[in-house]
Amino acid sequence: MRASALFIPTLRADPAEAEAVSHRLLLRGGFIRPVSAGLYTYLPLGWRVHQKAVQIVREEMDAIGGQEMLCPVLTPAELWQQTGRYEIPEVFKLKDRGGRAFVLPMTHEETVTFHAREIQSYRELPQILYHFQTKDRDEPRPRGGLLRVREFIMKDSYSFDRDGEGLERSFRLHAKAYERIFERCGLEFFAVQAESGMMGGSASIDYLAPAGAGENTLVTCERGDYAADLEIARGIPRAPAFPERLAAPQEVATPGISTIEALAGLLGIDPAATSKAMPVVTDAGTLVLGLVRGDDRLEEAKLAAALGSGHRPATEEEIRAAFGADPGSLGPVGFEGEIVADEALREGQFVAGANRTGWHLRGVEAGRDFEARFADIREPKEGDTCPRCGGALSFQIAIEVGHIFKLETRYSVPLGATYLDEHGAERPIQMGSYGIGPGRIMAAAVEQRHDEHGIAWPRALAPYDVHVVAIESAGAEAAALAERIERELERAGFSVLLDDRDRRPGEKFADADLIGCPLRVTVGKKAVQEGAVDLLARAARSEEACRADDVVTRIRTLWETLP
RNA sequence: CGGGGUGUAGCGCAGCCUGGUAGCGCGCACGGUUCGGGACCGUGAGGUCCCGGGUUCAAAUCCCGGCACCCCGACCA
Numbered sequence: 001m002r003a004s005a006l007f008i009p010t011l012r013a014d015p016a017e018a019e020a021v022s023h024r025l026l027l028r029g030g031f032i033r034p035v036s037a038g039l040y041t042y043l044p045l046g047w048r049v050h051q052k053a054v055q056i057v058r059e060e061m062d063a064i065g066g067q068e069m070l071c072p073v074l075t076p077a078e079l080w081q082q083t084g085r086y087e088i089p090e091v092f093k094l095k096d097r098g099g100r101a102f103v104l105p106m107t108h109e110e111t112v113t114f115h116a117r118e119i120q121s122y123r124e125l126p127q128i129l130y131h132f133q134t135k136d137r138d139e140p141r142p143r144g145g146l147l148r149v150r151e152f153i154m155k156d157s158y159s160f161d162r163d164g165e166g167l168e169r170s171f172r173l174h175a176k177a178y179e180r181i182f183e184r185c186g187l188e189f190f191a192v193q194a195e196s197g198m199m200g201g202s203a204s205i206d207y208l209a210p211a212g213a214g215e216n217t218l219v220t221c222e223r224g225d226y227a228a229d230l231e232i233a234r235g236i237p238r239a240p241a242f243p244e245r246l247a248a249p250q251e252v253a254t255p256g257i258s259t260i261e262a263l264a265g266l267l268g269i270d271p272a273a274t275s276k277a278m279p280v281v282t283d284a285g286t287l288v289l290g291l292v293r294g295d296d297r298l299e300e301a302k303l304a305a306a307l308g309s310g311h312r313p314a315t316e317e318e319i320r321a322a323f324g325a326d327p328g329s330l331g332p333v334g335f336e337g338e339i340v341a342d343e344a345l346r347e348g349q350f351v352a353g354a355n356r357t358g359w360h361l362r363g364v365e366a367g368r369d370f371e372a373r374f375a376d377i378r379e380p381k382e383g384d385t386c387p388r389c390g391g392a393l394s395f396q397i398a399i400e401v402g403h404i405f406k407l408e409t410r411y412s413v414p415l416g417a418t419y420l421d422e423h424g425a426e427r428p429i430q431m432g433s434y435g436i437g438p439g440r441i442m443a444a445a446v447e448q449r450h451d452e453h454g455i456a457w458p459r460a461l462a463p464y465d466v467h468v469v470a471i472e473s474a475g476a477e478a479a480a481l482a483e484r485i486e487r488e489l490e491r492a493g494f495s496v497l498l499d500d501r502d503r504r505p506g507e508k509f510a511d512a513d514l515i516g517c518p519l520r521v522t523v524g525k526k527a528v529q530e531g532a533v534d535l536l537a538r539a540a541r542s543e544e545a546c547r548a549d550d551v552v553t554r555i556r557t558l559w560e561t562l563p
Numbered sequence: 564c565g566g567g568g569u570g571u572a573g574c575g576c577a578g579c580c581u582g583g584u585a586g587c588g589c590g591c592a593c594g595g596u597u598c599g600g601g602a603c604c605g606u607g608a609g610g611u612c613c614c615g616g617g618u619u620c621a622a623a624u625c626c627c628g629g630c631a632c633c634c635c636g637a638c639c640a
Binding site for chain 2: 009011012013014015016017018019034036037085088089090091106107109137139140141143148215405469471472473474503504505506507508509510511513522524525526534
């Protein structure tokens, strides 16, 4: 394609609104443009990249027996009312002229399950159905360009099986397909166990791509045998330096002390030898005391999983009523209600609030001084060790590029998607759902592969394989040669962007660096005089001279070596 | 929803404090000289100063209200 005829509005300066690298570079390179908060148009260049990702996903879905289809975006509200998802605040709701309610769905479980009601017999199972369709979400806070948007295209697939064993098989097929997809897209990624507690123990795998910008924190072990999302990751905290053991808890006056630092400082002890009480109220209205070590933070998602319920912090009034003390002086000793304590408090003696304002207890010991249910409810910290091997854990920011989930009968039961088994018994279909955002793949690729000049696309996602830069001043002969190279490369199966614009070389090089095609061919004076062009690998920035007649051969070879 | 920031030419910004004819750089158009890493000279086009109200002889500037966008936090099937 001729750049002179294309709409590729590159920007010389960073747009003021863009912070994340992928946001900045995709805007500057002319790949995307905002329309409103969290709403982006994919310009021609960006759409080519998006479609590259889509095609890779499609091929791998087809390879596991997925059947592509297409559901409408506009969806009758009744389906969502039946599954109880109509009340989710992120759901866009609207009405037609007759007042009938519709939603713009966030995913298509309801619609696909609606169709799965046509499945009658175990003989028709299993099935994998998928589509690429627009999702809308009324996000409270879109951000980071393509990282979190209000409307995007997602590949969502749904598996239908007769039993848990079948679901397991479909789930594994998807896990394999997803790994191939991200590998083919040239992404560094981790498949990690994801938060699943509240959904009754169903398996869920998150695909996290480490990136400078992202919304997840990926925890990995230095020895490579452990990776998890921070929300569910386990870390082994360092052992506290305990003071001398006491035969019974001993009250100590701590007037005005409300932080752990101040408490540890006052008593002259290790903050890790203290405990922190977090009273919460569950959805059922029960007040529960969460207890973690003083130097730890409570992980809300883990506590929710341990409680099997959502929860909110207790109000000051609720705290006073239950404990008769201020929030800074709460502890487990003497508390009548349920206590969920972190594993780290199982052994040893800790300082805890005395449930008397301005007082703490030293030497509090689980089992002896209070009863609690133990669970892992702390947020891991850098410096913790790996629960598997004892290696050091490190944290990095990551983008969630895919998520697969065992739904079991969460949707088939409310929507009545059942089948008859070989004994004539009616049973609900076992379902799984599996999502990938091509836009997030794009963003993650840019985050992982760029330099100070611009994007260096992995070859699987690049908008064009080869960027041919014709140097204007080299004259008509060079321009003709550039066109010949374009044709030959295209005949050899490469997609080519020919920069034939009447621009100075510096500007063309800068744009080529920004746009980030894997290979660049520069056709200038040397081409006319010596029949030689320059070949540049964008990612490595390694340049070599090459005879014009050998360009196709050389590029074929070089192509195989690229990321 | 809480905190912070920003809205002035296509883009990046100054001007606002201290009210008085709306500016700079880039880009764009035309002419010319240039041409292997974002050249230079000349000429020119381009504005609802986010919106509404108020104060004032006079508002981009001061006051009140609203909206939009960005960042941090909460939230995230």
